[in-house]
Amino acid sequence: xxxxxxxxxxxxxxxxxxxxxxxxxxxxxxxxxxxxxxxxxxxxxxxxxxxxxxxxxxxxxxxxxxxxxxxxxxxxxxxxxxxxxxxxxxxxxxx
Amino acid sequence: xxxxxxxxxxxxxxxxxxxxxxxxxxxxxxxxxxxxxxxxxxxxxxxxxxxxxxxxxxxxxxxxxxxxxxxxxxxxxxxxxxxxxxxxxxxxxxxxxxxxxxxxxxxxxxxxxxxxxxxxxxxxxxxxxxxxxxxxxxxxxxxxxxxxxxxxxxxxxxxxxxxxxxxxxxxxxxxxxxxxxxxxxxxxxxxxxxxxxxxxxxxxxxxxxxxxxxxxxxxxxxxxxxxxxxxxxxxxxxxxxxxxxxxxxxxxxxxxxx
Amino acid sequence: xxxxxxxxxxxxxxxxxxxxxxxxxxxxxxxxxxxxxxxxxxxxxxxxxxxxxxxxxxxxxxxxxxxxxxxxxxxxxxxxxxxxxxxxxxxxxxxxxxxxxxxxxxxxxxxxxxxxxxxxxxxxxxxxxxxxxxxxxxxxxxxxxxxxxxxxxxxxxxxxxxxxxxxxxxxxxxxxxxxxxxxxxxxxxxxxxxxxxxxxxxxxxxxxxxxxxxxxxxxxxxxxxxxxxxxxxxxxxxxxxxxxxxxxxxxxxxxxxxxxxxxxxxxxxxxxxxxxxxxxxxxxxxxxxxxxxxxxxxxxxxxxxxxxxxxxxxxxxxxxxxxxxxxxxx
Numbered sequence: 001x002x003x004x005x006x007x008x009x010x011x012x013x014x015x016x017x018x019x020x021x022x023x024x025x026x027x028x029x030x031x032x033x034x035x036x037x038x039x040x041x042x043x044x045x046x047x048x049x050x051x052x053x054x055x056x057x058x059x060x061x062x063x064x065x066x067x068x069x070x071x072x073x074x075x076x077x078x079x080x081x082x083x084x085x086x087x088x089x090x091x092x093x094x095x
Numbered sequence: 096x097x098x099x100x101x102x103x104x105x106x107x108x109x110x111x112x113x114x115x116x117x118x119x120x121x122x123x124x125x126x127x128x129x130x131x132x133x134x135x136x137x138x139x140x141x142x143x144x145x146x147x148x149x150x151x152x153x154x155x156x157x158x159x160x161x162x163x164x165x166x167x168x169x170x171x172x173x174x175x176x177x178x179x180x181x182x183x184x185x186x187x188x189x190x191x192x193x194x195x196x197x198x199x200x201x202x203x204x205x206x207x208x209x210x211x212x213x214x215x216x217x218x219x220x221x222x223x224x225x226x227x228x229x230x231x232x233x234x235x236x237x238x239x240x241x242x243x244x245x246x247x248x249x250x251x252x253x254x255x256x257x258x259x260x261x262x263x264x265x266x267x268x269x270x271x272x273x274x275x276x277x278x279x280x281x282x283x284x285x286x287x288x289x290x291x292x293x294x295x296x297x298x299x300x301x302x303x304x305x306x307x308x309x310x311x312x313x314x315x316x317x318x319x320x321x322x323x324x325x326x327x328x329x330x331x332x333x334x335x336x337x338x339x340x341x342x343x344x345x346x347x348x349x350x351x352x353x
Numbered sequence: 354x355x356x357x358x359x360x361x362x363x364x365x366x367x368x369x370x371x372x373x374x375x376x377x378x379x380x381x382x383x384x385x386x387x388x389x390x391x392x393x394x395x396x397x398x399x400x401x402x403x404x405x406x407x408x409x410x411x412x413x414x415x416x417x418x419x420x421x422x423x424x425x426x427x428x429x430x431x432x433x434x435x436x437x438x439x440x441x442x443x444x445x446x447x448x449x450x451x452x453x454x455x456x457x458x459x460x461x462x463x464x465x466x467x468x469x470x471x472x473x474x475x476x477x478x479x480x481x482x483x484x485x486x487x488x489x490x491x492x493x494x495x496x497x498x499x500x501x502x503x504x505x506x507x508x509x510x511x512x513x514x515x516x517x518x519x520x521x522x523x524x525x526x527x528x529x530x531x532x533x534x535x536x537x538x539x540x541x542x543x544x545x546x547x548x549x550x551x552x553x554x555x556x557x558x559x560x561x562x563x564x565x566x567x568x569x570x571x572x573x574x575x576x577x578x579x580x581x582x583x584x585x586x587x588x589x590x591x592x593x594x595x596x597x598x599x600x601x602x603x604x605x606x607x608x609x610x611x612x613x614x615x616x617x618x619x620x621x622x623x624x625x626x627x628x629x630x631x632x633x634x635x636x637x638x639x640x641x642x643x644x645x646x647x648x649x650x651x652x653x654x655x656x657x658x659x660x661x662x663x664x665x666x667x668x669x670x671x672x673x674x675x676x677x678x679x680x681x682x683x
Binding site: 006027028029030033034037038040041042045 | 140141240
Binding site for chain 2: 414417418421424425426427428429430431432433434437438440441444445447448451486536539540543544546547651654655658659660661662663664665666668669672
């Protein structure tokens with residue numbers, strides 16, 4: 001008999017105050033409360049975290065890697081969005 | 096070289112500390128028996144975490160007992176060179192793991208008590224005990240949280256899980272009274288503000304337990320006959336088997352260092 | 354991210370192979386780019402990785418059993434806590450690895466079911482028994498030592514989720530080998546009986562540990578494509594040699610004798626070991642090792658005994674969903 005699937009969750013952890021939550025891995029749990037506890041028990045055993053988010057994997061909408069060109073390459077040519085595009089004489093100092 | 100049991104001069108403070116240490120070791124040992132065999136990997140991690148918390152508590156308490164006693168005993172001598180009659184843990188904690196429901200109910204009953212107890216002990220006039228309590232309270236608070244969530248799911252899950260969990264409650268209930276008992280040896284320490292009187296903690300304990308048990312659609316037994324004896328070394332038959340395993344190396348290779 | 358294919362096996366249709374895509378894929382690999390879950394990949398790459406990562410995961414989980422055998426008998430409280438933490442780490446590593454395998458489209462449950470049915474392999478080393486406390490030292494020192502040799506190059510493997518899992522595993526495992534070596538050192542500095550126990554464990558584990566690196570390069574069936582895909586960066590024999598060269602001086606330090614009288618150091622400084630009994634390896638992989646049956650039986654029992662717990666949690670989640678749907682409807 002096939003074993004029924006228990007939902008998958010993605011775990012995000014803030015390692016220090018001031019830092020953003022970062023994806024650290026996944027786990028299986030039947031509901032959000034157990035997922036949060038499992039995340040604590042699995043991913044913060046060495047003091048890695050101060051805050052945890054768990055998100056059902058099925059709730060994540062991802063961009064399609066095959067559309068990478070359309071999605072991301074147009075940004076590459078907009079070099080005027082970066083400070084280094086502009087010339088400011090050295091005498092002016094830091095700006 | 097000797098296989099003999101150590102002798103312990105059980106002054107009230109040594110005895111008091113050993114009782115708490117034995118609680119933590121025996122329950123931690125029981126939880127460690129699950130390692131590699133839990134219902135799912137996530138829960139294997141959780142059980143080991145709780146076991147490690149308890150082993151840590153046991154080691155601190157044994158070390159303190161050794162310091163207070165001052166006769167050259169240490170954490171390992173206390174753990175490995177006392178026999179059943181010298182162990183002072185609660186009967187509840189030596190009960191076999193049984194199924195997952197049994198383990199969770201045992202943990203839930205004890206952790207809910209321990210959390211209240213440690214919180215009270217943070218105000219002990221004994222600075223070491225107060226410090227151990229402060230650290231242990233955070234651990235037991237999480238154990239309460241984790242076990243409560245499971246009790247609710249098991250009680251209100253399937254027919255089978257309900258039946259098993261109700262069975263575990265019925266089976267273990269008679270061991271809960273011992274947590275709140277006090278003997279003469281502890282009375283003096285309580286009066287001195289060193290030890291904690293557990294009796295006043297019972298209403299709050301019962302309130303928490305009842306809340307969770309109700310939510311889980313389970314019931315507490317009506318029978319209020321309570322077993323006692325662990326605190327003075329009159330144990331169930333289970334403890335001897337636990338100790339024969341726990342102590343096998345020290346008994347087989349007396350005096351060796353590992 | 355991990356959304357499309359998880360807990361299901363669909364998505365194979367996205368992998369209709371054509372030469373152009375395959376060539377593009379290979380050029381990404383050659384440029385040391387990482388492949389991520391939803392990227393196009395050849396079906397054989399997916400299959401190879403699923404097999405390798407899930408076998409790795411099974412090995413971590415089955416690997417809990419031989420050491421778990423000593424948690425309740427650890428000879429001091431310090432050793433007991435360290436061993437419990439270490440075996441727990443292995444559980445965590447199995448968990449990370451299953452999650453990495455799941456990004457390729459098979460669910461953990463499917464993978465575990467295959468293992469329990471005896472249809473998936475796990476490391477042959479865990480089919481040997483832990484008879485004395487010295488095996489706990491030996492496993493940490495040699496088995497974890499060998500595993501680290503294998504795993505460090507995997508941190509740079511072409512498949513992103515596997516590489517990331519390996520980084521985490523390697524970081525956590527750094528204490529495992531030291532823990533084992535410390536146990537060995539204590540035994541070797543202890544009584545004659547303890548030292549004999551250490552030597553006996555080394556005698557029984559040495560050859561099986563060398564077999565952990567897999568068959569010799571001439572006969573290894575997966576090596577060529579795995580190397581091309583940068584799943585594998587060193588050959589079995591290269592890693593084995595590296596391990597032997599690192600281990601011999603450690604054994605000398607302990608005062609233990611490696612059970613290979615023919616072993617000698619060559620002009621390059623490498624230790625040449627005698628022929629490995631590959632027939633034994635074959636037999637253990639075929640299910641005839643001393644503990645194969647016990648290991649599978651223990652995992653099956655845990656799985657079966659836990660079924661009602663998992664069902665209860667699922668049933669509760671479902672009830673709660675229904676209750677909140679009812680509330681919302683009111």
